[in-house]
Amino acid sequence: MTDLDRIPVHVGIVMDGNGRWARARGLPRLSGHNAGMLAMKEIVKKASALGVRYLTVYAFSTENWKRGAEEVSGIFNLLIVYVDRELAELNANNVRVRILGEYGRLPANAVERLNRSLRTTADNSGMQFNIALNYGSRDEIARGLRAIAADVLAGRLAVSELDEALIADRLYTAGMPDPDLIIRTGGERRLSNFLLWQSAYSEFVFSDVYWPDFSAREFEKAIEEYQGRERRFGGRRQNGR
Ligand code: IPE
Ligand code: IPE
Ligand code: MG
Numbered sequence: 001m002t003d004l005d006r007i008p009v010h011v012g013i014v015m016d017g018n019g020r021w022a023r024a025r026g027l028p029r030l031s032g033h034n035a036g037m038l039a040m041k042e043i044v045k046k047a048s049a050l051g052v053r054y055l056t057v058y059a060f061s062t063e064n065w066k067r068g069a070e071e072v073s074g075i076f077n078l079l080i081v082y083v084d085r086e087l088a089e090l091n092a093n094n095v096r097v098r099i100l101g102e103y104g105r106l107p108a109n110a111v112e113r114l115n116r117s118l119r120t121t122a123d124n125s126g127m128q129f130n131i132a133l134n135y136g137s138r139d140e141i142a143r144g145l146r147a148i149a150a151d152v153l154a155g156r157l158a159v160s161e162l163d164e165a166l167i168a169d170r171l172y173t174a175g176m177p178d179p180d181l182i183i184r185t186g187g188e189r190r191l192s193n194f195l196l197w198q199s200a201y202s203e204f205v206f207s208d209v210y211w212p213d214f215s216a217r218e219f220e221k222a223i224e225e226y227q228g229r230e231r232r233f234g235g236r237r238q239n240g241r
Contacts, residue, residue, distance in 0.1 A: 002224055003227050007050050007223065008179075008223065009052070009053045009054065009177050009180055010055075010180055011182075011223075012057075012179040012182040012183070012195055012198075013057045013058065013182070013183045014182070014194050015040065015058060015185060015211040016186030016192075017209070017212070018032035018033045018036040020032075021035060021210035021212045024210075030074040030078070032210075034078055037078050037082045038212070039215075040082070043057075045093070046216040046219050048129075050220075053127060054179075057131055057132065058132045059132060059133050060075060061136055061192060062101075062134060073107070077110075079113075080109060083114060083116075087121075090117070090129065091120055091124065095126050096121045096124040096127070096128045097131065098129070098131070099130070099133050100130050100140075101132050101136075102139070105134055132172075137191075137193045137194060137195055137196035137197065140172055141167075141196070144171050148162060171198070178200065178202065179198055179202045180226070181202060181203050181205060182195065183205045183206075185207045185210065185211045185214045186207075186208075201233050205222040
């Protein structure tokens, strides 16, 4: 049973396995991405209902441009459909949408729809739903360091002031708690450039289920696995010597 008093505050998800899900069914990859959007919709609802405060999903990485133009534009179009269809419900559920990543480089119609979803939900006080889009952790850190270097050169910041908190402040996740739990579906056991800095003490749960099949119950199971872990942050065991 999921312990509702110990729900992770911030959950990150690497939503992987759409392509293999489609292939296993003899369908085109985009059908997998479409099914993945439907899974995402269900998990957003479930996470919000369980009381997760921040949900960060990895939707498109800085490396995913390597895929053919057709797949890339197909993914962005599905995202537009998702935002258009779900915005009212996200709003009704008091969810605040944020984007992590350089989404300004997406096609103009996608940027416009995303901006609308940000504006419409900006004042909501429920779960924050972060969509990592054209996101790469190394790119994020490099951007942050460029901004810091510019501040140093302009005399706004002394080198001696540069510490962990200041770096964290220059990331897309500024002001958010680090993820307690990171889930990766689809069977691979790697981060693929997701939240490298922020995941220093995250718990990892890997699921072999392809993302389109990742149900609300699978999400609960991942949280239950997390709840069985003992987090030490470098300290001693709770009851050990
Ligand atoms: C994850 O599914 C979605 C994105 C990376 C956009 P994949 O498309 O990577 O699915 P697999 O890994 O090929 O099965
Ligand atoms: C990670 O999945 C990125 C997203 C889920 C958006 P990938 O499918 O791109 O990762 P690799 O290539 O297997 O490492
Ligand atoms: Mg993949």
